[in-house]
Amino acid sequence: MIKTILFDVDGVMLSEERYFDASALTVWEMLYSPQYLGLKADSFTPAPVESDIRRVREEVFAKDEALNLIKARGINSNWDMVFLAFSYQLIRLAEALEPQLGSEVTSLLSGQIGREELAKLREWGASHAADFTVDYASFTPDFAKGTAQKAEMLLYLNQVAKERCRVDTEMFSRNSDLWQLCQETFQEWYLGDERVAASIGRETMQTGKKGFLTDEIPIVPPAEMIDLFRTLKEKGYTLGIGTGRPTIETHVPLTEMNVLEWFDPNRVVTASHVLEAEEEYPDFAPMSKPHPFSYVKGLLGLSAPNSEVFSFSLPIANGEEVLIVGDSPADFLAARSIGCKFAATLTGLSGQEARAKFEEVKADYILDDVRDILSILE
Structure with a gap:
């Protein structure tokens, strides 16, 4: 009984819709904001209108195909979802840079990645991969090739880095600086400027986010x-x-x-x-x-x-x-x-x-x- x-x-x-919206916006910011990778293919704003939110959500998660795969594999954390989606595109950018920069790129993937390392990738991308195109749709088939479940999905990114960039790394994990950065940036989006400090101990890096907490x-x-x-x-x-x-x-x-x-x-x-x-x-x-x-x-x-x-x-x-x-x-x-x-x-x-x-x-x-x-x- x-x-x-x-x-x-x-x-x-x-x-869960607003959580998924915030997840997609976090990936979008980290790809296109000048404070992160600063890719040029899309323009970033911390205050997107609803139509932009719908577009970003549809693109980042490939019409929810990526979300369905991630959840079916036992991932329930939006922080993990952001880390998976962003890290995958970061690896693809490194792959585009590796033929020209060689060990500079591979050594960066071998260590922790924080704001300083993202700034290097931003600079290298502007100089050597200005035509780099984010490919959200490739996430699902790449991860479908493996059988990683739950937390192993985050570690599978290391295998993706090896296959795409020929680098041995154990950096991609939930204990990484990059995971922490993804987590904090997500909190900025979900909580907004007024509430985020109570959650992560600092103000938003990019002000202007109103948050979704009052829009549940x-x-x-x-x-x-x-x-x-x-x-x-x-x-x-x-x-x-x-x-x-x-x-x-x-x-x-x-x-x-x-x-x-x-x-x-x-x-x-x-x-x-x-x-x-x-x-x-x-x-x-x-x-x-x-x-x-x-x-x-x-x-x-x-x-x-x-x-x-x-x-x-x-x-x-x-x-x-x-x-x-x-x-x-x-x-x-x-x-x-x-x-x-x-x-x-x-x-x-x-x-x-x-x-x-x-x-x-x-x-x-x-x-x-x-x-x-x-x-x-x-």
């Missing part, structure tokens, strides 16, 4: 979510959250919608808690989904030390008492690691098309949207 229900946020309560899109009307969570709480269920969103991006919109108050505050686990755990235990990184950390932490509570989370025996003995509700393969894999029940909502990126995938992996329940959860509970 289910006693505890842990919910994902994106694709379950809130639409609920999947079902907030009033109906409130009724659902109130009913579940009145029935005695313990409610928690395990999300890939940082804390501010979880608390602000759900509080404004009067939804957050129905969850046990000790069981609202966010990407901020994951990052803290990775800093405390770097040998365990990465811990974002499908790693079960966020959901195990939700089971034990934020008051439980991270050492207890890592030592907690999996699969759990009382798996039939815990239900995870999510929209992605990453959520499903985390639930299976824990040994608990899983309910898939068909309100993520793939919509109803995801039904066949969840049927194939034998998800315990498949729901049209989160409101249907009442139909599966005793």
Whole structure:
């Protein structure tokens, strides 16, 4: 009998669309802004109108083909998505420069890449590869050649660099300076100028970003979510959250919608808690989904030390008492690691098309949207 229900946020309560928009805009900025690679094929602005946002999103993720591949391989973090998409184009630029610059380019790919290294690539690109063209569509077939899953997808970039630039490198990983730069730049876009300092400890590098946090899109009307969570709480269920969103991006919109108050505050686990755990235990990184950390932490509570989370025996003995509700393969894999029940909502990126995938992996329940959860509970 289910006693505890842990919910994902994106694709379950809130639409992922603005997150994907921010991801695409981050890649776009890092390719075309003079503060990053400064490629000349497109013009950059920190305040694009909606039509430009739609164009950039369609181009960067190749009409969502790249997004579908990334999510199908178990990547649930928008920070990872940005890192994958941008790093791939960076490698292609290095490939275009290598015939003329040789070891200068390959040695750059062998070490950490931060703003100084991006400035070198910007200078070299202007001098030696002015006609370089970004090819967003090639990402999917290049990654489809390999079988990398989850965090291994980030490491697969090292293989791409070897094939394209004939360089042995281990730079491309979640522990790299470049990943950190992608993460911070994404936060600038999502939070905007007014809120970003509280998240990353500095102001935006490129001012003029208004952010998307006040422009969230609920999947079902907030009033109906409130009724659902109130009913579940009145029935005695313990409610928690395990999300890939940082804390501010979880608390602000759900509080404004009067939804957050129905969850046990000790069981609202966010990407901020994951990052803290990775800093405390770097040998365990990465811990974002499908790693079960966020959901195990939700089971034990934020008051439980991270050492207890890592030592907690999996699969759990009382798996039939815990239900995870999510929209992605990453959520499903985390639930299976824990040994608990899983309910898939068909309100993520793939919509109803995801039904066949969840049927194939034998998800315990498949729901049209989160409101249907009442139909599966005793």
